[in-house]
Amino acid sequence: MKEFWTTLASVMGVWAFFQSILHTVFPPELRFASLKLFHRFFNWFSAYCYYDITEIDGVNTNELYNAVQLYLSSSASITGNRLSLTRGLNSSAITFGLSNNDRLMDNYEGVTVLWEHIVTQRQAQTFSWRPLPEEKRGFTLRVKKKDKSVILGSYLDFVMEKASEIRRNNQDRLLYTNSRGGSLDSRGHPWESVPFKHPSTFDTLAMDPINKAEIMADLKDFANGEAFYQRTGRAWKRGYLLYGPPGTGKSSMIAAMANFLGYDIYDLELTEVHTNSELRKLLMKTSSKSIIVIEDIDCSINLTNRKKSGGAANSGGARSNNFDVSPPGTSNGGEDGGNSITLSGLLNFTDGLWSCCGSERIFVFTTNHIEKLDPALLRSGRMDMHVFMSYCSFPALKILLKNYLGYNDGDLERDLEEEFKQVMDKAEMTPADISEVLIKNRRDKERAVWELLEALKMRAEKKSRGLNGTVVEDEEQEKRALDSPKEEEEEEEDDDGELQESCNKRDQNNG
Numbered sequence: 152m153k154e155f156w157t158t159l160a161s162v163m164g165v166w167a168f169f170q171s172i173l174h175t176v177f178p179p180e181l182r183f184a185s186l187k188l189f190h191r192f193f194n195w196f197s198a199y200c201y202y203d204i205t206e207i208d209g210v211n212t213n214e215l216y217n218a219v220q221l222y223l224s225s226s227a228s229i230t231g232n233r234l235s236l237t238r239g240l241n242s243s244a245i246t247f248g249l250s251n252n253d254r255l256m257d258n259y260e261g262v263t264v265l266w267e268h269i270v271t272q273r274q275a276q277t278f279s280w281r282p283l284p285e286e287k288r289g290f291t292l293r294v295k296k297k298d299k300s301v302i303l304g305s306y307l308d309f310v311m312e313k314a315s316e317i318r319r320n321n322q323d324r325l326l327y328t329n330s331r332g333g334s335l336d337s338r339g340h341p342w343e344s345v346p347f348k349h350p351s352t353f354d355t356l357a358m359d360p361i362n363k364a365e366i367m368a369d370l371k372d373f374a375n376g377e378a379f380y381q382r383t384g385r386a387w388k389r390g391y392l393l394y395g396p397p398g399t400g401k402s403s404m405i406a407a408m409a410n411f412l413g414y415d416i417y418d419l420e421l422t423e424v425h426t427n428s429e430l431r432k433l434l435m436k437t438s439s440k441s442i443i444v445i446e447d448i449d450c451s452i453n454l455t456n457r458k459k460s461g462g463a464a465n466s467g468g469a470r471s472n473n474f475d476v477s478p479p480g481t482s483n484g485g486e487d488g489g490n491s492i493t494l495s496g497l498l499n500f501t502d503g504l505w506s507c508c509g510s511e512r513i514f515v516f517t518t519n520h521i522e523k524l525d526p527a528l529l530r531s532g533r534m535d536m537h538v539f540m541s542y543c544s545f546p547a548l549k550i551l552l553k554n555y556l557g558y559n560d561g562d563l564e565r566d567l568e569e570e571f572k573q574v575m576d577k578a579e580m581t582p583a584d585i586s587e588v589l590i591k592n593r594r595d596k597e598r599a600v601w602e603l604l605e606a607l608k609m610r611a612e613k614k615s616r617g618l619n620g621t622v623v624e625d626e627e628q629e630k631r632a633l634d635s636p637k638e639e640e641e642e643e644e645d646d647d648g649e650l651q652e653s654c655n656k657r658d659q660n661n662g
């Protein structure tokens with residue numbers, strides 16, 4: 152023991168001696184360089200190499216950081232004495248991770264690595280275009296040099312995969328919104344999120360089973376299609392346009408898609424976006440495996456048709472950037488990147504170079520008035536699949552009867568079934584209306600079916616009388632009468648007013 156202390160004292164003596172020489176012989180700048188050299192020298196002989204994974208990588212949030220955080224919350228391969236527990240607002244799962252500046256060992260294919268969570272206070276703020284968080288966070292991964300190839304080759308991919316699996320299993324998809332306008336939070340996110348818990352699935356969605364199967368197969372192909380998209384040189388994204396009358400299940404379909412694929416939803420409120428560059432920034436901050444939704448696209452922006460803008464606002468060529476796409480009630484800034492979003496900005500958002508800044512993304516637009524959308528927005532590559540959500544058909548009704556009342560195939564009497572078949576298409580009732588009748592009477596199955604048949608018959612009768620031009624009593628019919636085709640010119644003039652009116656109606660209904 153005495154020997155040990157003597158050795159230690161002499162080592163420290165030598166160290167002090169070299170340090171004093173360093174201070175007297177070398178000027179401060181040389182001292183710094185020599186320390187760096189020493190550091191390199193030390194690294195050269197060290198058996199380890201280190202990888203830093205910072206939370207914010209330049210302007211973007213580092214997906215790998217989030218993945219590591221999630222991965223470290225899986226207890227299977229991780230051991231540690233001190234862990235921090237977190238439970239998100241409304242979240243069902245408790246996750247745990249590394250406490251600040253703590254370390255964890257992990258094993259992967261016989262290789263041992265060490266994770267360290269490094270949290271430091273940010274130095275006095277240098278100039279930045281957005282506020283930065285007070286803390287700088289990151290993980291440092293320590294790996295033996297000889298294991299470098301294993302770690303870089305497959306471990307990090309494994310971590311990413313495991314993280315997305317954990318997220319899927321947690322069943323906690325996130326619903327993001329940009330309702331804060333253009334302002335960013337302290338971590339530079341323009342999106343706010345809440346756990347997404349919509350119960351709609353493809354099983355609960357009432358629509359034609361053939362169409363449903365087609366959409367599900369398309370989604371599956373998309374999700375498993377990485378190699379295909381790579382091979383064909385296409386960006387790994389897909390666009391769906393859902394159109395049809397209110398209450399036919401467009402929003403429910405989006406929720407079902409998200410639940411089916413386990414994707415997050417980014418609900419983009421276009422009226423909160425003021426410029427094309429803001430739109431681009433929002434896009435850059437979305438993660439892969441997500442659905443980017445613009446609901447009621449005909450209402451959230453004021454799409455004046457091409458002919459008009461060609462004459463008035465658009466003094467450029469036949470297809471310039473100036474198709475007016477500005478929030479209703481605001482004047483058009485005109486120029487791309489000015490005070491409004493342009494159609495060109497929106498087109499680039501869905502199919503430009505920037506749309507590929509992530510991968511595995513689905514764009515979904517919904518509208519009640521497909522005819523009001525610019526054809527450029529609808530073409531394949533932007534909106535690859537157009538899905539018409541129709542009034543409730545008989546096959547769709549069977550799904551509602553099964554889900555709401557527990558009726559299986561063949562449970563309905565033949566005569567009753569025939570009556571339903573005859574009246575369904577004529578009545579033009581939405582699944583939303585039908586489910587309302589079923590909910591009201593769900594305690595008495597037979598009564599529910601009977602009431603529904605009556606309601607359908609009444610609606611069909613009113614509809615036929617309305618179409619003959621004799622009586623228009625029903626609210627629904629009044630609305631449809633308003634929407635009925637008019638003279639082409641008259642419609643163009645009334646376009647904006649009508650659009651606004653329909654938006655107001657929707658707002659009132661939703662409000």
Ligand SMILES: Nc1ncnc2c1ncn2[C@@H]1O[C@H](COP(=O)(O)OP(=O)(O)OP(=O)(O)O)[C@@H](O)[C@H]1O
Nearest residue numbers: 355356357358396397398399400401402403582583
């Ligand atoms: N196809 C459907 N299958 C099952 N339920 C449906 C369907 N369509 C509508 N519903 C029911 O009606 C409600 C409203 O539907 P949803 O919001 O999906 O309609 P929408 O087409 O998005 O309407 P809007 O055009 O007004 O936004 C849902 O909560 C759901 O309960």
Ligand SMILES: [Mg+2]
Nearest residue numbers: 401402446517
């Ligand atoms: Mg909707």
